Amino acid sequence: MEINRHSKVKHLLISVVKVMFNEGKTKSKHIVFQENYEKYERRESHLIHSYSTYQSYKTTAAKFADFMKQEYGIKYEKDFMELTAEELYVCVNRYFEKQKEAGLAQNTLERHISCLNKILPPVNPGIKEYFSPENRERWRDCVSAATCDRYNNPDRIVENLKKIDETSAAIAELQRLTGARIGDIKKLQIDEENQRVYIPRSKGGRDRFVYFDRFQEDFEKVKQYKEIVDKALEERRFSDIRQNQYYEDLKKACRQSHEPYHGSHAFRYEFAQSLYEKISTWTQEEQEKFYRRVLEDRRISEDKIEEAMNNAREKDAVAVAIVSEALGHSRLDISMEYLKLKGK
Numbered sequence: 001m002e003i004n005r006h007s008k009v010k011h012l013l014i015s016v017v018k019v020m021f022n023e024g025k026t027k028s029k030h031i032v033f034q035e036n037y038e039k040y041e042r043r044e045s046h047l048i049h050s051y052s053t054y055q056s057y058k059t060t061a062a063k064f065a066d067f068m069k070q071e072y073g074i075k076y077e078k079d080f081m082e083l084t085a086e087e088l089y090v091c092v093n094r095y096f097e098k099q100k101e102a103g104l105a106q107n108t109l110e111r112h113i114s115c116l117n118k119i120l121p122p123v124n125p126g127i128k129e130y131f132s133p134e135n136r137e138r139w140r141d142c143v144s145a146a147t148c149d150r151y152n153n154p155d156r157i158v159e160n161l162k163k164i165d166e167t168s169a170a171i172a173e174l175q176r177l178t179g180a181r182i183g184d185i186k187k188l189q190i191d192e193e194n195q196r197v198y199i200p201r202s203k204g205g206r207d208r209f210v211y212f213d214r215f216q217e218d219f220e221k222v223k224q225y226k227e228i229v230d231k232a233l234e235e236r237r238f239s240d241i242r243q244n245q246y247y248e249d250l251k252k253a254c255r256q257s258h259e260p261y262h263g264s265h266a267f268r269y270e271f272a273q274s275l276y277e278k279i280s281t282w283t284q285e286e287q288e289k290f291y292r293r294v295l296e297d298r299r300i301s302e303d304k305i306e307e308a309m310n311n312a313r314e315k316d317a318v319a320v321a322i323v324s325e326a327l328g329h330s331r332l333d334i335s336m337e338y339l340k341l342k343g344k
Contacts, residue, residue, distance in 0.1 A: 008077065009069065014062060088124050092127070116131075158253075160253040165245065171185055174188065176271055187201070187202075197222060209294070276323050291322050
C-alpha cells in the first residue's frame with residue numbers, strides 16, 4: 001500500500017481498513033485461515049471479510065486517530081510514521097487505559113484490540129509482537145499499564161534466574177543496566193574510552209549510546225555480563241538462546257518469585273525509571289551539560305541541538321530528555337508515559 005506522508009493519521013488508518021475489506025470481501029475467510037495455517041501455522045486472516053466488521057473497524061480506526069491527535073498531538077501521517085514500534089506500543093497502552101476510564105465493556109475492548117492488531121502492523125510491522133496474549137488479556141480486562149510495566153522485585157527474579165541459568169541471568173542484567181531491547185543484546189559494544197555502551201541500528205534504525213561515566217560500578221557489571229553472553233554466543237545463536245531458553249527461564253524465575261510474568265520488556269521500563277531517579281538528583285546545570293553532550297554525540301546540527309535543549313527546558317523535562325535519548329525514543333511525551341509522568 002502506497003503511503004502519503006502528508007495526509008492525516010485518520011485518513012491513513014481508515015484507508016488501511018478499506019484496502020483490507022476490498023480484498024477480503026471477495027475471499028472466503030475459511031480459505032484464508034487454511035492458507036495461513038499451512039504457511040505460518042496460525043489460523044487467522046489479515047483481511048476483513050464482512051461489512052459489519054468493516055464498519056466497526058472504521059469507527060475504531062477513527063477513534064484511535066482522534067486519540068493520537070488529542071493525547072500526543074500526532075495529527076499527520078509523517079509524525080505517526082516516525083514512531084518506533086515501541087513508542088506506538090506505549091500509545092496503545094495509554095489508549096486502553098483511556099477506554100477503561102470511559103467504561104467500555106470487555107467485548108467492545110476485544111473488538112478494539114482485534115481492530116488495532118489488524119490495521120497497525122501494515123503501517124508499523126514491529127507493533128505485531130506487542131499484541132501478545134498477555135497484553136491482549138491486560139487490555140481487555142482493563143488492567144492499568146502502571147501495574148504491569150516493571151517487576152515489583154526484579155532483584156529476586158534475577159537471583160532466581162542465576163540459579164536456573166547463568167546466561168539467562170546475564171541477559172536480564174544487561175537489559176536492566178542498559179535498557180536494551182532483547183533483540184539488541186547481541187549488538188552491545190563496549191566503548192572503554194568514552195565509558196559508554198553503543199547499540200548500533202536499534203529498532204527504528206537509530207544508533208543508541210548509554211553513558212556510564214557517572215555510573216562506574218554499573219559499567220563494570222555491564223562488561224562482566226557481556227562476557228558471559230559473548231561466551232554463550234560462541235556455541236549457540238542468540239535467536240536460539242532467546243526463544244528456547246531465556247523466555248522459559250524468565251517465566252520460571254517469575255513463578256519462583258511469585259511475580260506475574262511481564263516478559264523481558266519490563267526490565268527496559270525498570271532501566272528508564274531507575275535512570276530518571278538518578279538524573280533527577282543532579283542540578284539543572286549538570287543535566288543540561290550532560291544532555292548537550294548526548295546530542296553532540298549524535299552529530300546533529302547546532303540548530304537542532306538548541307531546538308532540542310529549548311524544548312526540554314520549556315517542558316521542564318531535561319532529565320526526561322536524557323532518558324528518552326538513552327531509550328532511543330523520538331518524542332518526550334512518549335518517554336513521559338514510560339516514566340509515568342504528566343507532561344506540561
